[in-house]
Amino acid sequence: MMSGTSLDGVDAVIMQANDSDWQVKGHVNVPFPTALRSQLYALNSSQENELDVACRAEIALTTCYANAYQRLLEAVKIKPEAIAAIGAHGQTIRHAIDAETPYTLQLLDGARLSYLTKQTVVCDFRRKDVAAGGQGAPLAPYFHQALFGHRLTGDEPMQSAAAMVNIGGISNISIFSINTENATAANFASPLGLPLGFDAGPGNALMDDWIALHQGKTYDHDGEWASQGQVLPELLARCLSDDYFSRPPPKSTGRDYFHLDWLTTYLQGNEAPVDVMRTLARLTAQSIVNALSDALPSALPGATGQLIASGGGAKNPLLLQELSHCLQSCGRQTKVTTTAVLGVDVQQVEAAGFAILASKTLSRQPIDTREMTGSASPVLLGAVYFSD
The missing domain is CATH 3.30.420.40 (ATPase, nucleotide binding domain)
Known part of the structure; x- marks a missing residue:
């Protein structure tokens, strides 16, 4: 439970x-x-x-x-x-x-x-x-491998691992071995081997807090409100300048770090709430992609060709769309999918x-x-x- x-x-x-x-x-x-x-x-x-x-x-x-x-x-x-x-x-x-x-x-x-x-x-x-x-x-990388390692195969020389992201209140990354003889630590920035992982940053937490403040709802169903807004590039850049995102792993975080007071320090006060909401969706996606690319450049996408999502955020089509956008923007032809295709519901x-x-x-x-x-x-x- x-x-x-x-x-x-x-x-x-x-x-x-x-x-x-x-x-x-x-x-x-x-x-x-x-x-x-x-x-x-x-x-x-x-x-x-x-x-x-x-x-x-x-x-x-x-x-x-x-x-x-x-x-x-x-x-x-x-x-x-x-x-x-x-x-x-x-x-x-x-x-x-x-x-x-x-x-x-x-x-x-x-x-x-x-x-x-x-x-x-x-x-x-x-x-x-x-x-x-x-x-x-995070402890998730261990059980992600136990649940899914045997359900994945790799045909190319670098396809020895899977990349997963669990998007709850916080987003956490897992890189773990799949069933292939090529699953060695040599392909990764990991001296001890796999699995490995870390918290990338906010998942749904900031979005949930923001819509609660402005709409009185506990979450943005299917990203419907956020989809009506526009990404604010300057706000996104200010948020991503936070020291947490540039720390090397191992690292972990929680709601006691990423909360509305944290967000307020990066707001100028004249932003439309719906645009802030869309920017927060992009922040979640961009921080995930940046974390994978910066900390484990050899593990994505060559090792998998896909990023597998789970958690409540994996039910948000806008958030999955934002992940795909961020991957493409940094030159990654990585497919975003969910654990449902592997036989386990994201929840x-x-x-x-x-x-x-x-x-x-x-x-x-x-x-x-x-x-x-x-x-x-x-x-x-x-x-x-x-x-x-």
Whole structure:
């Protein structure tokens, strides 16, 4: 189960493993109640009495996770004893990796979730990675390879890897090996090999915040409002001048960095709101393409010929159009597609990933996060709350 930085609700999937092949057997989405969404959003920045607010929000969030579990079992008509464990990510409310004492915090009461569901729960996947010197994110490259590496093939000498982008509140990049003898680290700016990845910058977060401010909506359905505007080149350039975009990986970020106050520092005050919205869509796409081109010039597009998208942003046709535009503008003849063509709905990927990570935790298999998060060594991720 997963709730991401878009703050739209809980995605829950049932996964079945056959040898090394993982299959999604069912999926439900449980939207957050409005009050809980507001609490979680507010907790991305400091506020009065925030410890009490966070504790109460965590209980409400955990109840949402438990409800998602029950709805999922009902939807797929599976008995509880068929479940080996629940892998639950929780809700990130702070990702202060650049602080003097780096930390990341995901709300979820694993003990309560285990009690409510009568299942073993694996959660808190990120903090041990931070203890090992990593940034705790992104973890997606590992499970992207587990889910999709065997579903892709490469016929050309350089087609040894796939490039993926998950577009939630934040966008994160994955480069991972596909099933080919050519899948070696020699083709990449990666001394340790694959998979590797990093956060490119804002995904839907700024767009969601902007439309909430000006239209009273939680998101821009199909990019309909943004499509009525025009890209403002000067605003785009000012936003892209932010230091985050020029940092080399490993790097990760969150809503506590990319928020409306951040955007306000780059606005001049006379921009039409709809034009700002279109510019934010271009910012998301351009930062993704720049990140791939600058940090991994040999990995795109020669290694894949395609960029595979997942997450809520992959449902936005305008955003996919912007990605294609930015790729073409920098001379990349890279096709933009989604995980749906590989048999997994774009909304299921992250939840599926934490089922995979939970299985590794329970089998005591460390994950090599060195090229994803910058950790000093492979790490056994997650905390386990066993069922009674």
